[in-house]
Amino acid sequence: MHHHTSETHQYHQNDIPGTNGLPILQSQALTREQVFRCIVPTCSHLVHLPDDGILVAWLDAKTGKSHSVKTHVAYHNTALSCRAALRAQGYDLFMDLSDRATRAHWLLIVQRWAGERAATSPHAGAPSNNTYNQRLAILSSLFVYARRQQLYQGDNPIELLERRKVYQYAGAQAIDPLEMRKLLATIDRTSLGGMRDYALLSLALHTGQRVGALGEMRVGHLTRAGGTSLQVMFPRTKGGKTNARQLGEETSAALSSYLEQVYGPRWTTQGNAPVWISLSRNQSRGQALSVQAIEQICARRLGTSKAHVTRHTAAKTLDQLGISASEIQDFLDHESLATTGRYLKVLKRAEHKYSRDLEQIFGISTLSKGGVRSDGDH
Structure with a gap:
């Protein structure tokens, strides 16, 4: 196995302080579990090889494409969070899902996980539909990569989960x-x-x-x-x-x-x-x-x-x-x-360009012709 000298590694070495050129993958054969600090300094996760092999390869490819530390951390967090939810129920990310009952339960766990707020989140309530869809998109990317590299022989189960309706820029607001x-x-x-x-x-x-x-x-x-x-x-x-x-x-x-x-x-x-x-x-x-x-x-x-x-x-x-x-x-x-x-x-949706016209037509005014009446007037 080669030393890890991809574009991603070079980017982290040259652009991000504190990397010290630490490779994730080592040259010796992986005959026992090896634990390494993630190559991205701001990512708090440890890498367990060979168990995390597919994740490492996928993250390396994604980070090398975007050159974004934020993307790496988001993808790493999402993959490990979902895997933890599956393992808590006796399942795993990459497993045989040919049995219908197994597949149905697996999908239900993932669907529930995607729709729940992370335990570390400072916000309350369910996450937005956009967050739900983004989590599924990240997982789908992992399965697509694993299949393309022939690291996983099954299909992409995430394709079976329906995405939620998102109204683009629905939360966009501007200050006058x-x-x-x-x-x-x-x-x-x-x-x-x-x-x-x-x-x-x-x-x-x-x-x-x-x-x-x-x-x-x-x-x-x-x-x-x-x-x-x-x-x-x-x-x-x-x-x-x-x-x-x-x-x-x-x-x-x-x-x-x-x-x-x-x-x-x-x-x-x-x-x-x-x-x-x-x-x-x-x-x-x-x-x-x-x-x-x-x-x-x-x-x-x-x-x-x-x-x-x-x-x-x-x-x-x-x-x-x-x-x-x-x-x-x-x-x-x-x-x-x-x-x-x-x-x-x-x-511009909150703007009402006909507001003044309608006020004039309907006679809407802050002034009353008869003046202000006391509470006793009826």
Whole structure:
């Protein structure tokens, strides 16, 4: 067996601190169980070989394709969580499902698992239909890979489970531009936390980027674009693409001021240091903000924990300014114009362009011709 020198391994070695080039697979024959730390530093799972062999190969292929640590962790968590649910009932992920009763029970376990909130989740209630479908899609990907590599001889049982109806962008909400302006103005930028939050939200609004891409920003992704402006190269946007955006002077100034407070006047030399750091009084201080931490900033500053609100607000504001749908498509990194059209339609659904006309026709007014009557008048 070869040393693990795939593109994924090289990516982790070069781009992610703390890897130390640790391979998952070793050259000696697997005659007994061997346990290794997952090659992705932010993934807390241990790898048990040879038991996890198919999972390791699948994860390596998926991470190598997307170059996303977030994708790896999500896939690893999902696969192990489902396998644990199956093993608790005496089943397993890869097993003989030719018996109808066995297959029916196996499918029921997986279906229930996909529709239950994870024990570690901070949220209550059942997960969204989108989460349910995503879990099944991840598992289906595992079976497709295993069959293609001839590591599993059965069919793909996940195809038998029906997906749930999802209304695309149903939760998309935008904040009125004037209201957003007021919210940004209330941030006290005399503190480091205020400087960070203002720069983060300003850049999010200015670029329309997803929270995952914002969270993975490193100082080395920022370069001078002439004058005082900065350019940011988002390393891994959706689909594994890179995306360069030039920032305006004011956004660049807010970001530069914050980074100078964190790393000093020579902040541009910090390379792989995170742009958005935790200021908590615990072991996470100084480390990169997690997606959850960015959501908490949005909740505190904007009144909603949905970090995509900045993306939605930027898109809707561009539409109100008369920017063409094709340009907004490019701004949002959408693959198709149809996707952008559906997106904007949802964002505008709460608008009532006939509201004033109907008020005038029906005579709806805050004033009463007869004045205000006392409670005793009938």
